[in-house]
Amino acid sequence: MTEDLKNLTCAEFQSQLPELIGSGADIGGDPHLKSCELCRALLADLETIAEAARQLFPVIEPPDELWEHIESAIKEEKAGSAEESPDPEEE
């Protein structure tokens, strides 16, 4: 297996990257990487991008008034549906 990986071309190795990376394993010691500067640089770039993304704040506070808008829209919808189906006792 190790020998197989060592003999991979860059194209073959890179085609396996999504699965290798997605597995969560540390692939720094991969035989192909040890002998291939191009793929090492590619992996380093992808790691840099992933790390930089984690520094971006994933949660942003919406404005306070947004709930008021949602609440009034819900009320409008309720009023609209009540008009469409009036209380039978009122008829």
Next chain:
Amino acid sequence: MPHSRFGTQPPDAESNTIAGLDPAHADPSAPTGSVPPAAPNSSGSDVLTRAQGGDHQAFAELYSQHKRRIYSLCLRMVGNIAEAEDLTQEAFLQLHRKIGTFRGDSAFSTWLHRLVINVVLMHLRKKGLSVISLDEAMEPTQEEGPGRTFGSADLTLAGTIDRLALERAIGDLPAGYRLIFVLHDIEGYEHNEIASMLDCSIGNSKSQLHKARLKLRDTLRTYPRQEARR
């Protein structure tokens, strides 16, 4: 097993936080405007059950619990505050209409995210933007993928990325790639969760994320040259 630098932290749907992030940006007890804070004793499932029964206060609590992640996802997908607010409103209106149909087959946050993603993709379709339906977004594409990388020289990003440049590059991604990248690399969802949200295979999620990162790399490497021409 040694951990990869690609590893993510699992999102905490109940508190709307991701472990390890700046608490000032993730504190669920932060001021919430006119939305009443969740009662101390109200569990997530209790609130959900009450909201499904038409309890408006419980629905307000659900909004309070999920608003940050939903708004953030919308904002990252459309890159425009006004549109993000409209989409968040539309998502919660749809939630109000459909909450009774949630049967608990998946986690509520996963179900809600799927609803939001559909709202966002519908909006993008109306705007005529690239990558339109969820199916199309998840369809492996050869022609849309980033250029082949093997054999190319002039490689590295020098280990650092300017935050604004990254934000801009993410905004330039096709919507399908952007969605996967935001969910995984920014929001911290795992591939199995994304697969559940987007109704695709785990392998597909991994593949699309990889393509997104490759495309970002291509874009980020061209920025310095573009800036230099100005």
